[in-house]
Amino acid sequence: MNQVLRILLVDDNPGDRALVIRQLQREFPSVEVQEILEAEGLKNAVEAGQFDFVITDYQLRWSTGLEVLRTIKQRSPSCPVIMFTNTGTEEIAVEALQSGLDDYIIKQANRYIRVPAAVRVALERAEARRQAALVEIRLQGLLNQLKVGIFRSYPNGKFIECNPAFLELLGVDSLAQAEARNLLNTREFYSTLEALEPPQQQERELQLHRTDGTSIWVALSITLNTLEGQKVLDGLIEDITARKQVEIEIQQLNQTLEKRVRERTAQLEVANQELAQTNQKLGIVNQDLEEFAYSVSHDLQQPLRAIQGFSSMLLENQGKQSNRPVERQQDYLRRIIASTQQANKLIQDLLAYSRLTRTEMPLQPINLSLLMAEILRQLEPEFKQRLLSVHLEEPLAEVIGNRTILVQVITNLLTNAIKFVTPGVQPEVRIWTEKRGETVRLWLQDNGIGIAPKYQKRIFNVFERLHSNEVYPGTGIGLAIVRKGVERMGGRVGVESQQGQGSRFWIELPVATE
Ligand code: ADP
Numbered sequence: 001m002n003q004v005l006r007i008l009l010v011d012d013n014p015g016d017r018a019l020v021i022r023q024l025q026r027e028f029p030s031v032e033v034q035e036i037l038e039a040e041g042l043k044n045a046v047e048a049g050q051f052d053f054v055i056t057d058y059q060l061r062w063s064t065g066l067e068v069l070r071t072i073k074q075r076s077p078s079c080p081v082i083m084f085t086n087t088g089t090e091e092i093a094v095e096a097l098q099s100g101l102d103d104y105i106i107k108q109a110n111r112y113i114r115v116p117a118a119v120r121v122a123l124e125r126a127e128a129r130r131q132a133a134l135v136e137i138r139l140q141g142l143l144n145q146l147k148v149g150i151f152r153s154y155p156n157g158k159f160i161e162c163n164p165a166f167l168e169l170l171g172v173d174s175l176a177q178a179e180a181r182n183l184l185n186t187r188e189f190y191s192t193l194e195a196l197e198p199p200q201q202q203e204r205e206l207q208l209h210r211t212d213g214t215s216i217w218v219a220l221s222i223t224l225n226t227l228e229g230q231k232v233l234d235g236l237i238e239d240i241t242a243r244k245q246v247e248i249e250i251q252q253l254n255q256t257l258e259k260r261v262r263e264r265t266a267q268l269e270v271a272n273q274e275l276a277q278t279n280q281k282l283g284i285v286n287q288d289l290e291e292f293a294y295s296v297s298h299d300l301q302q303p304l305r306a307i308q309g310f311s312s313m314l315l316e317n318q319g320k321q322s323n324r325p326v327e328r329q330q331d332y333l334r335r336i337i338a339s340t341q342q343a344n345k346l347i348q349d350l351l352a353y354s355r356l357t358r359t360e361m362p363l364q365p366i367n368l369s370l371l372m373a374e375i376l377r378q379l380e381p382e383f384k385q386r387l388l389s390v391h392l393e394e395p396l397a398e399v400i401g402n403r404t405i406l407v408q409v410i411t412n413l414l415t416n417a418i419k420f421v422t423p424g425v426q427p428e429v430r431i432w433t434e435k436r437g438e439t440v441r442l443w444l445q446d447n448g449i450g451i452a453p454k455y456q457k458r459i460f461n462v463f464e465r466l467h468s469n470e471v472y473p474g475t476g477i478g479l480a481i482v483r484k485g486v487e488r489m490g491g492r493v494g495v496e497s498q499q500g501q502g503s504r505f506w507i508e509l510p511v512a513t514e
Helices: 014-027 039-048 065-075 090-098 109-146 164-170 175-180 186-194 241-319 326-358 368-385 403-419 478-488
Strands: 005-010 031-036 053-057 081-085 103-106 148-153 159-162 201-209 215-227 230-239 364-367 389-392 398-401 428-436 439-446 492-497 503-510
Touching: 005 014, 005 039, 005 065, 014 031, 014 109, 031 039, 039 065, 053 065, 053 109, 065 081, 065 090, 081 090, 081 109, 090 103, 103 109, 109 148, 109 164, 148 164, 148 186, 159 164, 159 175, 164 175, 164 230, 186 201, 186 215, 186 230, 215 241, 241 326, 326 478, 364 368, 364 403, 368 389, 368 403, 398 403, 398 439, 398 503, 403 428, 403 439, 403 478, 403 503, 478 492, 478 503
Parallel strands: 005 031, 005 053, 053 081, 081 103, 389 428
Antiparallel strands: 148 159, 148 230, 201 215, 215 230, 364 398, 428 439, 439 503, 492 503
């Protein structure tokens, strides 16, 4: 040991002091001994604090070794002290040991030789204590800095000890408070761990609801240990609130994202469906248009071909200074006129049909009795010619509709009723209304040629005709106008018929309430 060892030697007996000093100097070359002979000297030395070790005699004229020990320990608790005692004063030695004495030596002549060894052992023990205290301080500092809460508890839930960080994390001032508020259910932890195979250890994450209303997330690590035969639970808690918060945010973000993806997918599906429907409709419209164009050109071709044919024949005849009779030429011209009329009628009907879809259609209550009387009056010349007999079952009901369209619809139905009769048969029409809740059905029954059931739907389509122009002239648009017109007024149309047994056409419109 190169460092100077500074020793206070408290002894009244100069001979004993000399013996001790000799022994010390033999063992420790750089020892400095300060001899204390009375109370004042001790007081000054203690205040100055310039010593590393104290050797005191028990029996002093002015004090006792025990008093000296207490004075030293009060001022420098870690300073090692050894004491000389007389034989028979072992009880005093024990008491002194309890007060922090490091060692004692029985004061006999041959025992002074033991002094250096006793000093050495006491110094080593003091150094070990100092080291341990340093480690303890460093460990404590580390644990506090880490903000890791450490606790130990009995299986019954009672806490034994903890570090300050533990209390801080729980938001309490003492372990008693933590127990009273049952912030950590250590009893439950114990029963869980007890059921496990060794190592009885577990880690979990839990939320602590603190008494000040705040809450934190902690990672808990618990182990079941045995300490001197007693089961104890050692635990470690760490604040993971920040990480948990991020986790929760990510989770929420994912959920929002999933929701948005689901919503967007649903929107796209709807959009796709709409697109598909539109495509389908466009397809149908296209198809309709194609059929329509085909039918128009087909039906127009017929009169145009006739006009062309008869005009060429007329031209031919003129060039040849024809000897054909004038009657024939007149016949050709009549046919040409008839064909132009037919083409004109076709165009007129088509225009009427297309107007139906484009013009506005204001609706109003219409008294069918009055309307029917007016229509019959207008058509009278034609009816007279065909000897039509009409039976009106008055009174007819009132409906909601458009006057102009309704006149056109009923006129078309009446014209057909007169037209489609077996030649030579006098046409007869019966007209009546039938109330059906919120609607009214207007019936027109004829004694005509009838319609086979399989054609009854088709005849309401544009250009659908069941007979040739020669037998029953027409354009095939009349019933299409009937259907479209009624539908635009919010109603429906239909027919009941059997071939050869007359037909009963009906149109259904909303009833006009008084
Ligand atoms: P058009 O009268 O110009 O032929 P419509 O659309 O009015 O065209 O009628 C379509 C077809 O329905 C007619 O060609 C005819 O075959 C059939 N039809 C219409 N009304 C009657 C009726 N009252 N009795 C028998 N057949 C009818």
